[in-house]
Amino acid sequence: MAKDEKKKVAPISDLTICEATAQMLEKARREGVETAFDRAADMKPCPIGAESACCKHCFMGPCRIGSKAPYEKVGVCGADIDTIQARNFGRIVAAGTAAHTDHGMHILEVFRDVVRGKIKDYQIKDEAKLISLAQSLDIAVDGKEIKEIALELYEVLEKTYTQVEGEIPMVKRVPPKTLETWRKLGIVPRGAMREIMDMIHRTTMGVDQEYQNILKQASRTALVDGWGGSMVATEVSDILFGTPVPVEVDVNMGCLKEDEVNIIIHGHEPNLFESMVASVSDPALVGKATAVGAKGINLVGMCCSGAEMMVRHGIPHAGNFMSTEAVLVTGAVDAMGVDVQCIKQGLAKVADCYGTKLFTTNPIARMDGVEHIEFNDHEPRQCTDTIVENAIDRYKNRNKPIEIPQIRNSGVHGFSHEYINYMLGGTFRSSYTPLNDNVINGRIRGVAGVVGCTTPRAKQDWVHVELVKELIKNDVLVLQTGCSQISLAKAGLCTPEAAKYAGDGLASVCDTVGMPPVLGMGSCVDNSRILIAASEMVKTGGLGETIADLPAAGAAPEWMSEKAIAIGQYFVASGVFTVFGVMFPTVKDTRFHKMLFGGLEEMGLGKWGLATDPHEMARLMIEHIDKKRKALGIDKARERVLADMADRREIAS
Ligand code: SF4
Ligand code: MSK
Secondary structure (H helix, E strand, O other): OOOOOOOOOHHHHHOOHHHHHHHHHHHHHHHOOOHHHHHHHOOOOOHHOOOEEEOOOOOOEEOOOOOOOOOOOOOOOOOHHHHHHHHHHHHHHHHHHHHHHHHHHHHHHHHHHHHOOOOOOOOOOOHHHHHHHHHHHHOOOOOOOOOHHHHHHHHHHHHHHHOOOOHHHHHHHOHHHHHHHHHOOOOOOOHEEEEHHHHHHHHHOOOOOOOHHHHHHHHHHHHHHHHHHHHHHHHHHHHHHOOOOOOEEEEEEHHHHOEEEEEEEEOOOHHHHHHHHHHHHHHHHHHHHHHOOOOOEEEEEHHHHHHHHHHHHHHOOOOOHHOOOHHHOOOOEEEEEEEEOOOOHHHHHHHHHHEEEEEOOOOOOOOOOOOEEEOOOOOOHHHHHHHHHHHHHHHHOOOOOOOOOOOEEEEEOOOOOHHHHHHHOOOOOOOOHHHHHHOOOOOOEEEEEEEEOOOOOOOEHHHHHHHHHHHHHOOOOEOHHHHHHHHHOOOOOOHHHHHOOOOOOHHHHHHOOOOOOOOOOOOOOOOHHHHHHHHHHHOOOOOOOOOOOOOOOEEEOOOOOOOHHHHHHHHHHHHOOEEOOOOOOOOOOOHHHHHHHHHHHHHOOOOEEEOOHHHHHHHHHHHHHHHHHHHHHOOOOOOOOOOOOHHHHHHHH
């Protein structure tokens, strides 16, 4: 475990603003335990790969083109820099889309088997959502039993994944003018399997060698993620496990309890976590825990499955992606169960150092040297009860000193798009009209989605927090998901009291409604909630006819995953200006880069932006929001007038 003396070591104050993580990184260093922060300091990214200026799609290469203008160098096959970058980009989108859609398809299969009575451990929790989703997809519901509607809904939603021709079902939720643009451009998705297959096919050696055409398919593939795989995952998870409503919940490593059996679930699919909730509530298992001297069993989430359970059930959350190794350094985690996505292989060594029992559970995601307890949706408790028993055993035999950073941050999370509708409109007139009115009258300048990962390539949480502080100060309402939401929760900005940091207009809306200026919506798959909120704003009227008309922008300030690029591209293809931090995998000034960062907007879609500094990122987003306000004729802040629908349409014209 002794650290290699030659390795570069970055000061911890440069790595994170999360005090708990910093405290654990200090401890890890004292104890000679390595984390991703250390590995990143010692691993200089390949500059050619970082700019996507190389290709290994065949073995006449791999070819390194480099990023020197005028970009005359080509690969052995003759592929130029634009083709190479577009192919790489398309494959990143395909990989991210595959992750979200495989997750969504799995949840849909669970739903099917629940409805058919083959899975007994889960039930339909939100019948009202089931009915409203069915109606939104033109499924007749009158006079039908819930089971009949649910089976019809399953048949329709399955097309999201398996359909080979036609349009995916959820396009019915897209604003008509946005859909018209997609149809004109030929980017309406058919089905996820088809689009991902097409994307991978056309980017093999010697197939599609026109960057515009490759990007067209990348947009189509990304859209089947946002409006398909991810949206189905979110909607069906809500139907099965409950639609989030605001709940007060604690975040940070102080959620661990020294005198209880601590279990962390980390990953993405909610079914593992749901079963674990049942296991830790089982009196027999609680009894076993107390029999060994524990005061109880403490279940805590991390990363996105944690974010999803936090918004749905108010389960405490210990930290985001860059804290998953650090949390094990506390020595207090008795067991960690992981499923899919964003699980660092480095966890295995850290868990080993501190005696935490780490378990993989998903058949597609094993780790060398880590015990696998397969999770089966038909018998979910077999897996989760076994993890609990192992955790109790580890508690009984704890033999490492425990140091839990005593930091907990309370906040309100769980703003589903349904709840935003209700919150702003009230019980009897649920609608997005009050939100649109407040945007039109200027109290809310615009809406921003700030989402995505944390990474050792940026100071953890800092870019998220600085960006959001500046946005709300400028009256931009912030919607959040994923690891970003945890960054902001730790900074204390997910409370109604945080309205004091907002500009006067946004603060007045927050005070009236009693909401925070930063609305946490869930996991990275739940970015689909932001799409639906945007769609509802367009359909409500007064803010243009397409998502591209909205005074809105998106950002992933500390992104690292292929999934983030897929999400970014589905927001861009939906019409949103989307700014990424850290870096972007293109060579600036190539034709492909220009198309992403401007050309797509000229075609009626959104566009990408890049800024590593949060204040520059905020400037870009606010400038874009103001541009859209000007185009809508609402650029001058006005006192609120209660406009009716006709008035709002007039403002839009
Ligand atoms: Fe090189 Fe062309 Fe093969 Fe890519 S596809 S590795 S550019 S020869
Ligand atoms: S977990 S994709 S680090 S948000 Fe969804 Fe967090 Fe990014 Fe993974």
